[in-house]
Amino acid sequence: MTLKIESIFNEKSNRWIVQIIGEMDVLTSKELREELIRIFNEKQENIILDLQGLNYIDSTGLGVIIGAYGRLKEKEKEISIINPKQNILKLLTITGLDKILIKQN
Amino acid sequence: MTLKIESIFNEKSNRWIVQIIGEMDVLTSKELREELIRIFNEKQENIILDLQGLNYIDSTGLGVIIGAYGRLKEKEKEISIINPKQNILKLLTITGLDKILIKQN
Amino acid sequence: MTDFLKFSIPGKPEYVGVVRLAVSSIANRAGFDIEAIEDIKVAVAEACNNAILHGISDNCCNFEVGCFLENDRLIIEIEDKGHGYNMNEYVAPDLCNPKEGGLGIFIIKTLMDEVEILSNTGEGTMIKMTKYI
Amino acid sequence: MTDFLKFSIPGKPEYVGVVRLAVSSIANRAGFDIEAIEDIKVAVAEACNNAILHGISDNCCNFEVGCFLENDRLIIEIEDKGHGYNMNEYVAPDLCNPKEGGLGIFIIKTLMDEVEILSNTGEGTMIKMTKYI
Numbered sequence A, B: 001m002t003l004k005i006e007s008i009f010n011e012k013s014n015r016w017i018v019q020i021i022g023e024m025d026v027l028t029s030k031e032l033r034e035e036l037i038r039i040f041n042e043k044q045e046n047i048i049l050d051l052q053g054l055n056y057i058d059s060t061g062l063g064v065i066i067g068a069y070g071r072l073k074e075k076e077k078e079i080s081i082i083n084p085k086q087n088i089l090k091l092l093t094i095t096g097l098d099k100i101l102i103k104q105n
Numbered sequence C, D: 001m002t003d004f005l006k007f008s009i010p011g012k013p014e015y016v017g018v019v020r021l022a023v024s025s026i027a028n029r030a031g032f033d034i035e036a037i038e039d040i041k042v043a044v045a046e047a048c049n050n051a052i053l054h055g056i057s058d059n060c061c062n063f064e065v066g067c068f069l070e071n072d073r074l075i076i077e078i079e080d081k082g083h084g085y086n087m088n089e090y091v092a093p094d095l096c097n098p099k100e101g102g103l104g105i106f107i108i109k110t111l112m113d114e115v116e117i118l119s120n121t122g123e124g125t126m127i128k129m130t131k132y133i
């Protein structure tokens, strides 16, 4: 069970792209919390979480994303999710988080 | 935990090629026993076990191969193994089965 | 006929992954499809998180996971002899107003077919969840 | 500090895969490399096979797998309350003259660093195996 996080600031679109790979659970999700705090301190811009490589998330992982959502909102910035796998989309949907975290277009 | 077995009689080399895919253990190895008996009844020729797709074997699986080795020997035929993965080669080596089942060339 | 498996697991985040793997493998054995296996895995992990984070909060002891495989269902019980809680004070999450915590039991109830919780302050908690095949 | 995990498993071939997965996950957690994880997995599975095939031969009851994670080693005990056997009658396999059975204990002893077996006819068997990290 491991988590790999790769954050890149995309100058063109002026936002953070954070790739989250592996499994995000009670053991690993604090790593994401720290990383999201770190990058937002570095540059207060919108954050995109790319979940293409994320296989598993639990409520502590969701909690970390909700926490970041709140902190960014205070600064009028947004965090959003792209490429969630089916099982993760299911959890986002049943908790209603899809509505605030997944951009409809 | 599943086992898939595919047997083809190769007319050119006049021998059976049996692909064993998955895991061969106390639950699944009797399937291989039955298949090896069935094909040898159909045509009494040498048998090659292609283990490229085999991820796991235990002593019941090894026992099935030893059993077939004995039955074929009685009819002056041979059973041999190709493409074992590292972990399976290790078990063949510590039990000395590599010497009788893997052809040196 | 019922097959019964029981796991005793240290109350530490490090071992939730072990339970998740074992329970997935049992659910697979029981004949659930991939989506149901995933549901069971998530629900059991949430209950383990609760046992570890709220029940046995100081890593002191083990908790138990029991699995009963019946013909038409899988029943899983997660039990800790930890702090327990007053279930009357439980508030379901307000989904329009997301907060960092408070989603675990809600997720369990959504993913499983039947959920029963017994908890007594100072004595511990038992959550029993059933999924039909 | 020792972490302790215990599994109670039905004495049926269907569940050896569950133990294998769980033990691999524990060995991975303990910090073993891939080859050592594989060794532990195979050794534990052989002991489970013996508990199921020779110990509790009629699927009647559960057997137990205990795992002790210490700083420098993993100790695993597999115990059944089955038929037991007379260990003085055990004959190591003749590797030059392969037979269908009789490889299990030999494989366990080869793959693990320390192996102890206790068995009493009519009472059951306990095999304790240690691997150093």
Ligand SMILES: Nc1ncnc2c1ncn2[C@@H]1O[C@H](COP(=O)(O)OP(=O)(O)O)[C@@H](O)[C@H]1O
Residues within 6 Å of the ligand: A059, C050, C051, C052, C054, C055, C056, C080, C082, C083, C084, C085, C090, C100, C101, C102, C103, C104, C105, C106, C124, C125
């Ligand atoms: N095993 C348990 N032991 C003690 N308290 C628990 C247990 N499980 C749940 N609770 C209580 O119920 C509350 C709600 O749990 P849950 O819905 O899983 O959300 P969260 O764990 O994020 O708080 C917890 O905050 C805790 O007070």
Ligand SMILES: Nc1ncnc2c1ncn2[C@@H]1O[C@H](COP(=O)(O)OP(=O)(O)O)[C@@H](O)[C@H]1O
Residues within 6 Å of the ligand: B059, D050, D051, D052, D054, D055, D056, D080, D082, D083, D084, D085, D090, D100, D101, D102, D103, D104, D105, D106, D124, D125
């Ligand atoms: N848990 C057990 N309960 C009863 N007998 C056992 C047990 N484990 C081993 N034995 C005895 O020891 C013998 C040797 O075991 P092993 O080396 O694993 O080979 P195999 O299982 O193929 O016979 C078995 O045939 C059996 O008689």
